[in-house]
Amino acid sequence: MFEVSFQELLLVAIVALVVLGPERLPSALRTLGLWLGRLRRSFD
Numbered sequence: 001m002f003e004v005s006f007q008e009l010l011l012v013a014i015v016a017l018v019v020l021g022p023e024r025l026p027s028a029l030r031t032l033g034l035w036l037g038r039l040r041r042s043f044d
Contacts, residue, residue: 016028
């Protein structure tokens with residue numbers, strides 16, 4: 001498939017922090033986690 005390095009994850013986290021800001025980032029990550037969980041369950 002594809003591999004994601006630590007540096008790439010760090011870059012994505014920094015960009016998300018800049019774009020969303022520290023106050024909206026936790027709720028956005030929670031929503032993303034819920035969506036990914038639903039997507040996984042739909043494939044099972």
